[in-house]
Amino acid sequence: MATNTPMISLQHVDKTLGGRKVLDDMSIDVERGEALVIVGGSGVGKSVTLKHIIGLMKPDRGHIIIDGQDISTMRPVELNNFRRKFGMSFQEGALFDSMSVFENIAFPLRRHTKYTEQQIRERVDECLDLVHLPDVASKRPSELSGGMRRRVGFARAISLKPEILLFDEPTTGLDPVISDVIAELIVEMDRTLNTTTVTITHDMKVAFKIADRVAMLYKGQIVEEGTPEMFQQSKNPIVQQFIEGRAEGPLTE
Amino acid sequence: MNLLERIGRVFIHLFEETGLWFGMLGRTIAWTFRPPFEGGEWLRQMVRVGVDSIPVVFLTTMFTGMVMALQTYNGFHRVHAENFVGSVVALAMLRELSPVLVALMVTGRVGSSMAAEIGTMRVTEQLDALQALATDPVQYLFVPRVIAGIVMLPLLTILGDALGVGGGYLVGVKLMGANPIVYQQNTYQFLHMNDVWSGLIKSAFFGLILTLTGCVRGYYTSGGAEGVGRATTAAVVSASLIILFTDFFLTKLLF
DSSP: OOTTSOSEEEEEEEEEETTEEEEEEEEEEEOTTOEEEEEOOTTSSHHHHHHHHTTSSOOSEEEEEETTEEGGGOOHHHHHHHGGGEEEEOTTOOOOTTSOHHHHHHHHHHHHOOOOHHHHHHHHHHHHHHTTOTTOTTSOGGGSOHHHHHHHHHHHHHTTOOSEEEEESTTTTSOHHHHHHHHHHHHHHHHHHTOEEEEEESOHHHHHHHOSEEEEEETTEEEEEEOHHHHHTOOOHHHHHHHHTOSSSGGGO | OHHHHHHHHHHHHHHHHHHHHHHHHHHHHHHHTSSSOOHHHHHHHHHHHTGGGHHHHHHHHHHHHHHHHHHHHHHHHHTTOGGGHHHHHHHHIIIIIHHHHHHHHHIIIIIHHHHHHHHHHHHTTHHHHHHHTTOOHIIIIIHHHHHHHHHHHHHHHHHHHHHHHHHHHIIIIIISOOOHHHHHHHHHHTOOHHHHHHHHHHHHHHHHHHHHHHHHHHHTOOSHHHHHHHHHHHHHHHHHHHHHHHHHHHHHHHO
């Protein structure tokens, strides 16, 4: 595969859910190794965008090209295997609550690798080390705090060494200090694992910390994108209102 | 017009649901034969559907056999046909009561909990997480449950057959004072192997219906905790109705 093509490319994607057009002719590319953060208010289609990238939703129109392959036309079985390229972290962690932390992280390894029990144990420890969470392997997800659950979710997402990492609202519902810790962890994982990452959030502080490039989603389209510095100085009133968190402006009209 | 519209909507909804159900049945069958096979998960579900249901099946079928004997004895006594109590109890249990009652009890016990379990996984994004980990929920969740239903329901039904006939014997002999040897002879006299098979084949279908309905209802859950509650109720109601409905047609068609 040519390395100068973008890793992720959304091309003119439309999606209508429950009679409302959530994505409207949306296009964006993510380069290899880049960390893109998509920001935007609640209900503007951030989660929907992420679910399209990993193929959990199919676009009504348009194409989603991942590493040169169009996943919007893939057959389910093919797509299922293709997803091994991805690691995804969900809003509340989405850990399997019928399993221990260890079993959660071992789950994809047991299913998709021929690792021995010893190798699985080593890889799980390695992943827990990467998210700085030793000594929780035998715990149940219900015994963990919100921040810890998020981190176990990260560990599970990286266990198969994915090329692309997706983070759905990684800091929502966490206190500011833990949010910062999580943001730093994402930066660190991005560097050490050398992945392409897409994060969606409405927390600008987190966005500026993680991003190589920030994009703002509004009414199903990308209305502004650029490096964190460029983004901060954007003249776009929508972007300005969102960064400053004002109640008055074009967003609330 | 309004009324027609409403009736139309009900039917469209019904056809949609039926379509979903059969679509999922197709996917479940397809995934059954694709590796990796979840041996451990299959066994766990068989324990859940089969072994854990034994107490409920025990009580239900035994008491049904007992009350059957009581009632038929009452009725047959009036026409001096007490001798046939054993035959009637055995035929009714094997062909009809044991398969259907076992299926309805297991629907309440297991079908509902499957809907609640998978529904909770839906609203907490665990189903999305499964897919993100390159694991099809139909393969990982549906297949082991449906297999467990198809395998375990006939086994539970055999147990129910024995307990029902045994319960009838207890009432007939100990309570009504029938001659034990005559009662036994009457029990077996008119039975064919076909009576056993027909009950078992039906129960395998019921096992498929109740597990798949629980899974499908859970899978299409939406709307948080309330949605999970709705899915659970819907799973029990629709599985019970489909079971009673197919029971008639299977009985008519096959035997």
